[in-house]
Amino acid sequence: MSETIILEPLTRLEGNGRVKIDIEGGFLKNLQFSVMTGPRFFEQLLLNKPAEEAPRITERICGICYVNHHLVSVKAVEDAWGVEPPEVAQILRRTLNAASFVTSHALHLAFLALPDLMDLPDRSFIGIIKANPALADIGIKLHEFGNNVVQAIGGRVVHVVTAVPGGQTSGLTGEARYRLLRESRIAINNVRKVADAVFQIFENRSDDPEEYQGAETNYMGLVNDGKYEIYDGELRTKEPNGDILCQFKPQDYREYIEETTSDHSYTKIPYMKSKGCPGGLGRVGPLGRINVIDSFKWPISQEYLRSYEKIFGRPSHDTAAYNLARTVEFVAAVEEVVEGLSNDMITSDRTRVPVKARAGVGTAITEAPRGVLLHNYKIDERGLIKGVNIIAPTTFNHLNIENNLKRFALANVDSLSEKGTRETALWGIEKIVRAYDPCLSCSVHLVDVDLTIDGAYVPTRREN
Amino acid sequence: MVKLLLAGLSGDSGCQVAALALHDKLLDIILANELVYAPTLIDAKVIPDDVDAAIIEGGIRTEHEKEIAEEIRRKSKAVITIGSCACFGGIPGLANLKGGGELLKNVYADLEGTVAGPIPEHTVVTEQMMPVSSVVKVDFMIPGCPPEVTDIAYFLTTLLKGEVPELSKTDVCDDCPKERTGEYAETFKRIHEEIPDPDRCLLEQGYICMGPATRGGCGAPCPTAGVTCDGCRGPTDRSDDQGLTMLDALMSLAGTLKDEFSLPQHMGYIYRYSYASSKLAKILRRDGNE
Numbered sequence: 114m115s116e117t118i119i120l121e122p123l124t125r126l127e128g129n130g131r132v133k134i135d136i137e138g139g140f141l142k143n144l145q146f147s148v149m150t151g152p153r154f155f156e157q158l159l160l161n162k163p164a165e166e167a168p169r170i171t172e173r174i175c176g177i178c179y180v181n182h183h184l185v186s187v188k189a190v191e192d193a194w195g196v197e198p199p200e201v202a203q204i205l206r207r208t209l210n211a212a213s214f215v216t217s218h219a220l221h222l223a224f225l226a227l228p229d230l231m232d233l234p235d236r237s238f239i240g241i242i243k244a245n246p247a248l249a250d251i252g253i254k255l256h257e258f259g260n261n262v263v264q265a266i267g268g269r270v271v272h273v274v275t276a277v278p279g280g281q282t283s284g285l286t287g288e289a290r291y292r293l294l295r296e297s298r299i300a301i302n303n304v305r306k307v308a309d310a311v312f313q314i315f316e317n318r319s320d321d322p323e324e325y326q327g328a329e330t331n332y333m334g335l336v337n338d339g340k341y342e343i344y345d346g347e348l349r350t351k352e353p354n355g356d357i358l359c360q361f362k363p364q365d366y367r368e369y370i371e372e373t374t375s376d377h378s379y380t381k382i383p384y385m386k387s388k389g390c391p392g393g394l395g396r397v398g399p400l401g402r403i404n405v406i407d408s409f410k411w412p413i414s415q416e417y418l419r420s421y422e423k424i425f426g427r428p429s430h431d432t433a434a435y436n437l438a439r440t441v442e443f444v445a446a447v448e449e450v451v452e453g454l455s456n457d458m459i460t461s462d463r464t465r466v467p468v469k470a471r472a473g474v475g476t477a478i479t480e481a482p483r484g485v486l487l488h489n490y491k492i493d494e495r496g497l498i499k500g501v502n503i504i505a506p507t508t509f510n511h512l513n514i515e516n517n518l519k520r521f522a523l524a525n526v527d528s529l530s531e532k533g534t535r536e537t538a539l540w541g542i543e544k545i546v547r548a549y550d551p552c553l554s555c556s557v558h559l560v561d562v563d564l565t566i567d568g569a570y571v572p573t574r575r576e577n
Numbered sequence: 578m579v580k581l582l583l584a585g586l587s588g589d590s591g592c593q594v595a596a597l598a599l600h601d602k603l604l605d606i607i608l609a610n611e612l613v614y615a616p617t618l619i620d621a622k623v624i625p626d627d628v629d630a631a632i633i634e635g636g637i638r639t640e641h642e643k644e645i646a647e648e649i650r651r652k653s654k655a656v657i658t659i660g661s662c663a664c665f666g667g668i669p670g671l672a673n674l675k676g677g678g679e680l681l682k683n684v685y686a687d688l689e690g691t692v693a694g695p696i697p698e699h700t701v702v703t704e705q706m707m708p709v710s711s712v713v714k715v716d717f718m719i720p721g722c723p724p725e726v727t728d729i730a731y732f733l734t735t736l737l738k739g740e741v742p743e744l745s746k747t748d749v750c751d752d753c754p755k756e757r758t759g760e761y762a763e764t765f766k767r768i769h770e771e772i773p774d775p776d777r778c779l780l781e782q783g784y785i786c787m788g789p790a791t792r793g794g795c796g797a798p799c800p801t802a803g804v805t806c807d808g809c810r811g812p813t814d815r816s817d818d819q820g821l822t823m824l825d826a827l828m829s830l831a832g833t834l835k836d837e838f839s840l841p842q843h844m845g846y847i848y849r850y851s852y853a854s855s856k857l858a859k860i861l862r863r864d865g866n867e
Contacts, residue, residue, distance in 0.1 A: 121622070123616070124617075124621070125620065127590050127617065128585070129586075149639075149641060150586075150635075151587030151636075151637070151641075151642050151702065151703075151706075152587075152702060153587060153638065153668075153669035153672070153706070157672050158668070158669070158674075161842060161845075162842075163842070165768050165769045166768075166807075166845060166846075170668060170849070173591070173667070174589060175590075175591075176588070176589035176595075176723070177589075177591075177594055179591060220594075220597065224618075236620055237620065239607070239619075242608075253600050253601065253604075257598075257600050260598050267802075268799065268801070268802030268803075269802075270726055271591050271592075271594050271723045272591060272722055274799050275802050275804065277769050277804065278769040279769050282802055282803030282804050283803045467769065467771050470769070497842065554585075554588065555589075
């Protein structure tokens with residue numbers, strides 16, 4: 114007897130996704146994880162556009178990682194034009210980037226993931242509000258704090274506008290800085306409370322290493338002098354055993370990363386060139402970053418990292434660790450915002466220098482909350498974009514998520530086959546997807562649909 | 578108690594994220610009503626048959642999304658589009674400048690760094706990015722990329738009281754604090770080339786600021802932050818074609834301008850969010866089909 118189970122829409126995550134499970138005679142025949150959000154052809158619509166507009170256009174790839182797209186985009190244009198923005202612009206951008214992590218991690222942890230971790234009867238943010246109103250309130254306050262910093266530096270709450278090649282179009286007033294500094298003191302206390310609550314859940318968690326499954330993959334993340342870094346650094350990749358596979362500058366990415374395509378999803382599949390696919394697949398995001406770094410540069414997050422190591426160790430291959438790694442990062446993000454706001458230079462009004470467009474190729478990497486984000490532009494002498502490559506975090510994770518789900522489905526094929534236990538097993542599937550905090554619309558800007566077989570152009574159905 | 582639906586089609590979820598920035602206010606709205614379907618926030622997998630107000634974010638780029646929009650319309654009393662993708666096609670609509678076939682060929686031509694693999698065949702991509710209103714009847718729209726948080730609060734509270742909200746009748750220049758002197762620059766300027774006078778109108782200084790052609794009510798946050806309005810709220814009530822309105826506004830510069838205006842290069846300014854629903858797109862599409 115064969116049966117196909119379709120799980121759609123996947124819920125409590127960004128974008129539209131589907132999991133399709135084929136079971137035949139009690140055996141798992143196939144499982145596909147597909148991104149269903151329609152492709153938006155960003156690489157195509159950017160062609161011939163003025164490069165300085167790219168930060169405002171590309172951030173529309175993602176309504177959650179917009180700050181990171183905005184910043185990596187301006188960095189890529191500056192790389193192509195050989196431009197170094199003033200130091201205050203760097204401080205503003207770093208602080209903006211960290212603030213976006215505060216908001217994003219607050220949303221995911223407090224409202225999307227906690228209902229699973231606390232195993233609430235009502236698995237939604239409404240359930241959290243009912244079960245633990247104080248914790249819900251703190252979650253909302255942290256989300257709001259991140260938003261306030263983003264708005265003050267970025268000019269808007271969602272889809273920020275201030276990064277232009279050569280710097281930032283506006284700085285931070287002394288008044289805004291002190292207001293945010295005051296809020297940040299409360300935020301530090303609050304983030305510790307959330308972190309303690311999540312750590313307590315993991316410390317008391319019944320030891321079930323099979324719950325989320327995992328995979329022995331490579332891991333990727335930015336580092337700066339070996340330390341945790343989310344704005345600007347070198348990309349470090351570690352082997353499953355924890356050895357460093359390579360560490361390179363964003364500009365050299367083509368020597369290390371290659372991409373291929375999938376028949377059932379609008380994402381590309383990037384992997385480490387030296388190891389091929391699937392051996393070169395790497396996981397990114399909180400688990401990837403925590404697995405590759407030596408340490409944090411801030412004291413409180415470093416302290417939580419020590420507690421994390423006692424639970425999962427490093428590197429950990431357990432997908433459950435994503436949620437706790439995200440918790441450690443949540444603390445680090447608040448600490449980085451405080452560090453930026455505490456720098457007296459942040460209110461300087463020399464936030465930008467005029468620059469000239471020129472022909473060149475530019476590449477930049479920042480970390481988005483969901484992982485490594487790369488923009489690469491080819492620009493002509495008029496400053497118009499002639500070529501674009503964007504690798505978003507969920508493209509790195511996509512096939513890893515699917516493999517992770519396959520392992521889970523194999524282990525739980527009996528529960529999936531029986532109608533009575535199916536619902537719980539499907540919840541297990543969604544918990545795994547959610548642990549990665551995937552950004553499906555981010556991953557889907559790529560457009561290699563209906564394109565090639567063995568290198569030959571294949572006309573689409575709509576063309577005939 | 579109103580039964581609310583919140584769904585995303587081809588878009589980036591930024592409008593839903595903007596709604597979250599209402600924080601306690603959003604919670605009050607949700608708790609006072611009933612959220613029956615919202616994949617981003619709750620686990621309901623099936624669209625119920627008796628939705629009162631459906632809020633749709635994102636445009637339509639696949640047959641699958643078309644079917645979802647039709648299902649929502651069938652099951653809902655009122656359909657509200659939020660954000661410029663759902664209302665006008667948004668930035669992804671800029672890809673409509675090229676026909677589907679050409680678009681795909683261009684992508685194919687630049688596979689540098691990509692090893693060609695299999696072809697995705699899990700859904701069918703539509704020929705054009707479409708606003709929701711080109712597939713189903715839309716009762717209200719909340720434009721913006723994303724709409725300002727205050728817009729979302731006003732629309733939701735007004736609609737949920739059973740009243741009809743009104744879109745702002747102003748343009749962004751009406752909201753903008755910058756001073757206009759009547760003196761115009763002789764050339765177009767690009768934002769990285771110079772540091773503009775922070776107190777003066779950006780358009781007069783030569784920057785292509787979309788304020789005159791764009792619906793106001795946002796408070797002009799972008800010019801206030803030192804950058805041009807890029808037109809994210811779409812056309813005003815006075816004209817349904819944002820790009821043509823802007824061309825008209827640029828004519829006032831024409832007396833002094835020494836630069837050429839080139840559509841392929843400037844399209845991304847004047848039609849950044851509304852090309853898919855513009856008159857120009859309709860004309861080009863009609864000509865292309867003949």
